[in-house]
Amino acid sequence: MSKLIANSKKSKHPIALSFDVEDWFTVRNMRDFVSDSEWDKQEMRVNIGMDFILNALAGKNIKATFYILGWLADRAPELIKKIADQGHEIGCHSYQHTPIDLLDPKSFEADLKKAVAALESVSGRKIKGFRAPSFSVMHKTSWALPIIRDCGLEYDSSIFVTSHPDYGVKDFPTAITTVSGLTEVPLKKSKFFGAQVPVCGGGYFRMLPYAMTKSALKQDLQSGPVVMYFHPWEFDPEQPRVALPAIKRFRHYVGLNSNRDKFLSLLNDFEFTTVESLVQDAKASNNLSSYTFKN
Incomplete structure (x- = not known):
């Protein structure tokens, strides 16, 4: 289990810190503007954000979970090796970053197997987690959850x-849950003066004032751990701009311009662990909810 970081403002539970490792042109918002057949023609900038992230984590001796595209493992193996060599958890984020709702079961299984094989080959590790x-x-x-289980993964963090x-x-359920034979580590909204606010990362973290995020996290961490997520491109304010529709833009x-400073404040204010450690702790204490999807 990863070591928690000492902090003068301790919460009762840690934050499981995770990163979805993808480049600026692979995200869903870009899907209609940069097709995956054109990815190899784009400027790869993933190392810009990753260098910032890894340096920030190393400075605080924090270990995190990195869900990585198999596509990146094939094109930037040295990055995946660097993440693994620094002691972080390596998870799978699919091969081609195609949302499951755009796939059928056979295509999803093929994509997942290809991704896991690429990541295990490069990292030298058994891949346990999927997002x-x-x-x-x-x-x-x-229907994807039994496929994830049958492909040999132990937990999912996609809900x-x-x-x-x-x-x-x-x-x-907002707690770690057993579903379809897998352990599910869900993401959730946090409490903020009685309201439910999505402060757990991504655009929510970039948009909301950090003081609000900090307050909501402190309240929520009194009752249980929180999973947070970020992307390398969120720490690259100079990335190419695409003429997206207003909402997607x-x-x-x-x-983007303030996200690095906000993230460094987050690292100073809380304790962190990996998603795998949350799963291990939940299983060891037999503290798992259960859920059944209704067809």
Whole structure:
């Protein structure tokens, strides 16, 4: 289990810190503007954000979980080796970053197997955890969970307990849960003066004032751990700009200029662990909820 970091403002539980390792052109918001057949023609900038992340974590002796695209493992193996050599958990984020709702079961299984093989070959590690692109394990894609299990993975962290146009399972438990033979580590909203606020990363973290994020996290961590997620491109404010529709443009570009400073503040203010460590602790204490998707 990873060592928790001492902090003068300790919370009762840690934050499981995770990163979805993808480049600026692979995200869902770009899907209609940069097709995957054109990815190899784009400027790869993933190392810009990753250098910042890895240096920041090393400075605080923090270990985190990195869910990585198999596509990147094939093109930047030295990056995956660097992450592994620094003692971080390596997880799978699919091969081609295609959301599950855009795949059928056969295509999803092929993509997943290809990704796991690429990541295990480069990292030299058994891949245990999976996170779907765009948190795309939902009611209509719950068929993916037995496939993830049968491909040899031990846990999933793809369900966001929320309502969103592209993802979410609103009635899913907020605790670590057994579902379809897998251990599910969900992401959730945090409490903020009685309201439920999504402060757990991504565009939410970039958009909201850090003081609000900090307050909400402190409240929520009194009752249980929180999973947070970030992407390398969120720490690259000079990335190429694409003429996206207004909503997608806002989601992708909001807060890029201030995100590094906010992230460093986060590292100073809380304790962190890996997602794998949360799973180990939950299993050791037999403290697992259960859930069944209804067909």
